[in-house]
Amino acid sequence: xxxxxxxxxKTYGCQMNVYDxxxxxxxxxEQGYVATDTPDDAxxxxxxxxxxxxxxxxxVYSELGRYKGLKEARPDLKIGVAGCxxxxxxxxxxRRQPLVDLVVGPQxxxxxxxxxxxxxxxxxxxxxxxxxxxxxxxxxxxxxxxRAPAAFLTVQEGCDKFCAFCVVPYTRGAEVSRPADRxxxxxxxxxxxxxxxxxxxxxxxNAYHGAGAGGDWSLARxxxxxxxxxxxxxxxxxxxxxxxxxxxxxxxxxxxxxxMPYLHLPVQSGSDRILKRMNRSHTAESYLRLIERLRAARxxxxxxxxxxxxxxxxxxxxxxxxxxxxxxxxYGYAYTFKYSTRPGTPAADRAQVDEDVKDDRxxxxxxxxxxxxxxxxxxMVGRDLTVLFEKPGRMPGQMGGKSEYLHAVHVLAPEAxxxxxxxxxxxxxxxxxxxxxxx
Ligand code: SF4
Ligand code: F3S
Numbered sequence: 237x238x239x240x241x242x243x244x245x246k247t248y249g250c251q252m253n254v255y256d257x258x259x260x261x262x263x264x265x266e267q268g269y270v271a272t273d274t275p276d277d278a279x280x281x282x283x284x285x286x287x288x289x290x291x292x293x294x295x296v297y298s299e300l301g302r303y304k305g306l307k308e309a310r311p312d313l314k315i316g317v318a319g320c321x322x323x324x325x326x327x328x329x330x331r332r333q334p335l336v337d338l339v340v341g342p343q344x345x346x347x348x349x350x351x352x353x354x355x356x357x358x359x360x361x362x363x364x365x366x367x368x369x370x371x372x373x374x375x376x377x378x379x380x381x382x383r384a385p386a387a388f389l390t391v392q393e394g395c396d397k398f399c400a401f402c403v404v405p406y407t408r409g410a411e412v413s414r415p416a417d418r419x420x421x422x423x424x425x426x427x428x429x430x431x432x433x434x435x436x437x438x439x440x441x442n443a444y445h446g447a448g449a450g451g452d453w454s455l456a457r458x459x460x461x462x463x464x465x466x467x468x469x470x471x472x473x474x475x476x477x478x479x480x481x482x483x484x485x486x487x488x489x490x491x492x493x494x495x496m497p498y499l500h501l502p503v504q505s506g507s508d509r510i511l512k513r514m515n516r517s518h519t520a521e522s523y524l525r526l527i528e529r530l531r532a533a534r535x536x537x538x539x540x541x542x543x544x545x546x547x548x549x550x551x552x553x554x555x556x557x558x559x560x561x562x563x564x565x566x567y568g569y570a571y572t573f574k575y576s577t578r579p580g581t582p583a584a585d586r587a588q589v590d591e592d593v594k595d596d597r598x599x600x601x602x603x604x605x606x607x608x609x610x611x612x613x614x615x616m617v618g619r620d621l622t623v624l625f626e627k628p629g630r631m632p633g634q635m636g637g638k639s640e641y642l643h644a645v646h647v648l649a650p651e652a653x654x655x656x657x658x659x660x661x662x663x664x665x666x667x668x669x670x671x672x673x674x675x
Contacts, residue, residue: 243269244278248295249286251474252342252437253319255388257284260318260345263375267349275306280314280352285321287403289576293321300333307335314338314355318345320407326364336360342393342408343367346374366409372418380429385626385655386470386638387431391419391446391458392438397477399504400515400583401547401575404439411440416448416458423465432655433470433624433638434462442476442485456484456492463494469657470624472642474500475542478518481526490533497534498568498642501527502542506561507554510547515582520561527565538568538612538641545601546575546594548586555597562604568612568641570605574598613665616643620675623660625652636669644669 243264247257260282261271275281281303286292296317307313316338317329323341330336337355340348341364351361372390394409395402423434436458438444444455453461455473462471471494478501488495505511506520530537543558562570574594577584616639623645625637633650639660646669647660660672 240268240270241279242272242277243280244272244275245282247284251388253284255390255437259375263348267352282316282318285319287320287324287407296321323364323407326362346371383429383431386433387426388435388437389422390437392441392444395439403578408439411443413444413446416446416453420461423462427467430655436473440477441473442480454484456488459488459492459495463492471495476501478523478526486529486533496640497537499537500540504544506558510550510554540569541567542571544573544575545597546589548583548588550589567608569609572601616662616670617665620659620661623658625654625656627654645672647672649674
């Protein structure tokens with residue numbers, strides 16, 4: 237028997253890439269590959285890339301450069317680039333980096349097995365199509381391996397919103413929703429393999445409108461159907477757009493037992509002038525009203541968001557409006573970014589903000605967010621929460637997991653196994669996690 241070939245996948249970017257890497261690994265598993273966690277002994281290296289900011293894309297080229305020695309030592313090593321940089325720059329990658337054998341976009345990776353066979357014969361392969369067929373259906377045959385207790389499941393992909401700064405509509409294509417029965421089948425399969433928490437993924441997940449019994453299903457309807465799946469304990473979804481936060485979804489936060497009290501709802505800026513220039517089609521006020529309604533439905537819901545500082549033409553007053561909005565909301569967590577020019581997007585040609593101004597604003601923004609995050613974590617101390625254990629912690633007998641509010645929680649629980657859930661009293665707030673004791 238020949239020994240299995242080894243596959244090393246390195247994943248950049250958002251959770252959808254994490255999900256895609258999983259699926260690519262499974263697809264190549266059927267070609268006899270097993271996963272390895274180092275590039276050094278791999279027969280194939282696959283970089284699943286992100287194009288969202290300039291630095292993300294540059295990292296890919298420098299990482300590729302590092303594999304030169306490996307490829308010289310083992311000419312049979314195959315190197316592939318997948319994901320959003322592959323989609324955006326496919327042929328350019330082939331030209332710029334001759335050691336790349338294979339480039340595959342996010343919508344065509346179900347063709348990886350054929351592409352792998354092709355590169356084994358010494359012919360480079362490039363596929364950045366947006367094919368008609370459903371890649372998830374084409375990837376149906378799946379191994380039955382056990383899975384970690386928390387899993388991602390892509391239900392919607394692509395974006396029609398065209399925010400003026402963003403490449404995603406170009407790299408992921410138009411909004412497409414998977415049919416509800418296929419999502420439910422995949423969820424049941426995940427549960428059978430040990431999964432207890434599912435995070436539904438989409439670039440605009442709350443714009444989900446998949447074909448289902450009786451017509452198109454909304455995300456709320458899908459969540460309610462998942463609520464009936466035995467063995468599934470928790471449901472989350474990300475990322476949402478404020479304009480698609482429908483009444484039934486807000487209502488689900490009040491009434492759906494398995495839906496967790498956490499919502500990532502990016503707003504990007506608190507200045508209406510900038511929001512307009514960003515093509516966000518909501519205002520700061522409409523966003524704040526939405527959060528009021530969410531909190532009326534679920535008073536303890538924890539909010540997180542994304543913010544961009546230094547968008548073209550952003551003044552100090554615009555930035556102050558962002559700080560004001562953050563003060564008004566009170567976030568549990570937030571991702572903060574300096575605006576990064578993306579060629580081909582509308583904002584790229586506008587008057588840019590100086591780099592040191594961006595740096596200064598980012599620092600002030602982060603300081604405020606950190607204060608809010610710490611305050612929320614501190615407010616958890618003394619409370620009793622439910623933790624889904626995911627993996628052993630660093631200390632002997634310790635287990636790490638997540639609370640309802642997505643905080644990482646470490647607990648001394650020598651008997652517990654990944655997948656167990658336990659009531660935990662929170663005793664301490666650390667920098668990015670909580671500590672607690674079993675009740
Ligand atoms: Fe990008 Fe805006 Fe679409 Fe989100 S909604 S993926 S930020 S274009
Ligand atoms: Fe990056 Fe593509 Fe996700 S650009 S953030 S990997 S959709």
